[in-house]
Amino acid sequence: MTGNSMTVPVSVIIPCYNSERTIRNALLSVVQQSQRPLEIICVDDCSQDGTIEVIKSFAGEFSQQSVRIERMPENDGPGSARNHGWxxxxxxxxxxxxxxxxxxxxxxxxxxxxxREQDCFGSSHRRSPNLPGLYDEANGTPQEISISTSELLFRNRIVTSAVMLKNQPGFRFRPGMRYCEDLQLWFEILFAGNSFVYLDLPLSSLSGPEEAPNSLSSAVVKMEKSKQGIFRELRQKHRISMSQLYAASSFSLMKFVFRRMQGMFAGR
Structure with missing residues (x-):
């Protein structure tokens, strides 16, 4: 697959909060696409650093690309910021x-x-700490995997920074939900009968050090509580069976406990 400088009908939405050190690299990776997006919408979630100034400077430097800056009235988390841009x-x-x-x-x-080829509602792809160079026909034919609700109960391969969705009304991140709001949305999309395709090819990465899986931070605990709440809600709405609830809940808790034990031993 070879690219060119054509514009594709994609709106890129970037939630920002105190991101002055990383936002430029994120924006650069967008304007350096082989096929550029229609627009970039940066939604600032009440940053207290120089994030807005960095974005304004970038927009002036790359004036050929539409870069829009929106500001949230109050800090309400990345889900609400994404919704505003959406x-x-x-x-x-x-x-x-x-x-x-x-x-x-x-x-x-x-x-x-x-x-376009699959006419899917959503797609995602693999991430890697080290992204390869440009792909060609020899190394750029990714395996396309259909993601099911059953798989999503036990393994979430849909990372938000890898997601592309059809721009249609009816789906949004749950307002005010700060943990696992992405997982909740993926379930809503799939249980509504829409298809989601995963590309087994690394197409995104993280600028800084990713949070270790054995982290003992309060955020990790809150994420697990939120995930358990999603499972219970799916059961209450009769979208999964009781056996699926027990299996998914138990499996997630076992992974969580294992990571906490790893963290305890690593800290000694």
Missing amino acids: DLAKGDYVAFLDSDDFWHPQKLEFQVAVM
Whole structure:
């Protein structure tokens, strides 16, 4: 697959909070795409550093690319910031990028192609700490895997900064939900009968050190509580069986306990 400088109907939405050190790299990875997006919408979630100034400077430097800056009235988390950008998006598709992540230059090229070919509602792809160089026909034919609700109960391969969705009303991140709001949305999309395709090809990465899986931070605990709440809600809505609830809940708790034990031993 080879790219060019064509524009694709994608609105890129970047929630920002105190991101002055990483937001430029994220933005650079968007304007350096082989197929550029229609627009970039940066939604600042009440940053207290120089994030806005960095974005303004970038927008002036790359004036050929539409870069829009929106400000949230109060800090309400990345889900609400994404929703605000989503409501303003003009593209046929929306792609989310966290301010501390960056994309492979052919990310949009590959993903728009699969969205059109498969006519899927959503797509995601693999991430890697070290992204390879440009792909060609020899190394750039990714395996396309259909993601099911059953798989999502036990393994979430859909990372928000890798997601592209059809820009249609009816789906949004749950307002005010600060943990696992992405997982909740993926379930809503899939249980509504929509398809989600995973590309087994690394097309995004993280600018800084990713949180270790054995972290003991309060955020990890809150994420697990939120995930358990999602499982219970799915059962209450009769979207999963009682046996599926027990299996998914137990499996997630076992992984959580194992990571905490890893953290305890690593800290000695």
